[in-house]
Amino acid sequence: MRTRQPFSLSRRQVLRGLLATSAFGLTVKLGACADSSAGGGGSADNLVMGFVYVGPRDDYGYNQAHAEGHDHASTLAGVTTVEEANVPETTAVQESIRSMIDLDGASVIFATSFGYFDPHVLALAAEYPDVQFFHCGGLYQEGVHPENVGSYFGYIDEAQYVAGVVAAHASNSKRLGFIAAKPIPQVLRNINSFTLGARSIDPSVTTQVIFTGDWSLPVREAEAANSMADQGVDVLTCHVDSPKVIVETAERRGIFSSGYHANQVDLAPTGYLTGAEWNWAGVYEQYVQMIQEGKTLMNGGIPHLVRGGLQEEFLKLSPYGPAVSEEAKKAADTAKAQIVSGELVIYNGEIKDNRGNVVIETGKKLEQTAMELEQMNWLVEGVSGNVG
Template identity: 65%
Template sequence: MTHRQAFYLSRRQVMRGLLAASALGVAKFGAGCTSVNSNATGGKGEPLTVGFIYVGPKDDYGYSQAHALGAAAIAKIPGIRVVEEANVAETNAVQETMRSMINLDGATVIFPTSFGYFDPHVLAVAKEFPKVQFFHAGGLYQEGVHPNNVGSYFGYIDEAQYIAGIVAGHATQSNKLGFVAAKPIPQVLRNINSFTLGARSVNPTVKTQVIFTGEWSEPVKEAETTNSMADQGVDVVTCHVDSPKVIMETAEKRGIYCSGYHADQASLAPKGYLTGAEWDWSSIYTQYAQELLADKTLMDDSIPHLLRGGLSSQFCKLSPYGAAVTAKAKADAEAAKQRLLSNEVAIYKGEIKDNTGKVQIQAQQEMKQQAIELEKMNWLVEGVDGKVTG
């Protein structure tokens, strides 16, 4: 156990003691009686304490690391103090962590970064602490339904996946791509579909095999799935799991190409890494920090409850091209990137059928990235071999 882990275990034990005392009437914490300041900066020149919670380790080469890099960026801003906890499960454990950060650390802003934290956990704790602001990655905030101290932010990283798909479409010799996915939630399905649409825009015969592991972090299953795909002739693999590390390393060992996700994994596969879809949370968290330091809040609507953006808004970016990427692939990928940056093209423009033959987007119909229908996606595009199963 690391010193960091030991500290947070101790803090949880303290929190349990405080909650137990609360039950006996010795101490009371919550919305009605709390040590939280209403002032954004903590009052009297104190720094604004911001809590970040990660579902995995901060060095996972993936989702948690990408958020941790963003947290590290704003920790350098004068007036900001960052507290963090990693390896927090999508269970009541995250509620305990949030209460601990608020009551023991004095956090007035919390970023619970994992998808499964939102409902019921963030929503429950937000009701307890109406003066604390909760910003969740990926949750779909509903006005009049969710507490007004809850916000949602996420990026159209499928734009970067679309471009990565173009590179993959050029690289494949077998016309078989592989996608290792955790769960069939809308954000994952959107990445699978955009990656496939990008690949088929330059190579219409390409097909993508998708396998869902069922969990965000299943290293053994991820390795087995990558090996199985390689055995079946897949020669480019990508993913949407918390940490792509095992998948990238396994692809490299098998001598097939790979495309990363969340962060730059080029060092894990120096021969086969093509590119990847990366988050750029530093820019988004810096924007939030500046607004918070200016005493803006979700509660007075001076900070939007729903924040979205893509490549042009610096929510995401593309990993540098690997040595195996051809000049033609780079040219096509860069051309697509420029069209997306200038909003000249929509990824989801009809006619588009799903992989059962049903028309999901009609001919001449165009769905911009902001379309709410895309945030509720529950289908796989034509060309994907797989089923949407829970």
């Protein structure tokens, strides 16, 4: 096993430099042909996997969670990994992935950012039909998307629901704050589940939402956090790439925080309550096992759409911070156990949106696999904010 760490120059820059000579340009073109027919150059005893992140691998957030998963995968027998961070959701990601396939022999690609899927992963999948592309969060459509494309994601709103239970116990003002990047279904689902968890403890609890407009806007995130603190919000959480600024701001303002993606307790030793964390290490290990057994997306051995929650250990809760009461811990542990057992269904009607419309009728339960949840476009009752 060996792990290749990122170059000081990006792979895009290296590839451009190498292609500047016509001789090497011819070699790369021939190599790409050979790789395409041989599955990207990987072999049964040397699986080469590429990981691409939209931000830094030490961002205390989304990218760090995937990088931690990568680090675990790199220790597995018969696995070589290559990674690149800070790759934007533009054609730059296509250049990075091509270099992983053509230069490093990657036969498996994990494209971890939402905006990589369409058109970038889809275009590359058509170009390299024997390479398997796994995208985090994309919604694979059978008969529409290439058969060598798969989608994986987790029901992290389950952990957000439990975090909401903890937040309701900690809040004195009964006003929670949620700073989010974009009003896409995955984000709305987190906001709603966090709020439903909090309101299961106290129906008077409300959540104020501010959408910043993009995944990483530290200045706007700090402004939103300070604005909420000024208005009496005393627990902050978020769905942005890196919660670092928000958690640190909450700590400076003397209010509580609930983390996301990874563990941010080091940033807020006093006010950190818990957090909804990804457990990508286990997910990537499962993929490695399936691939090493000869299973692929193309032969039907690997599902094209993979989802999991607390029960499947796709996610976890950060350890409780010092401000979490025993009563809160007991309530949160109970909620988690009920979600794992299936006793607690988060989206169990009647549920209204924040405009008073019934969105889930009485007696109707939307299990985590329900497509309605993948297409969520509303905010639940108790949330102050607008989707559009």
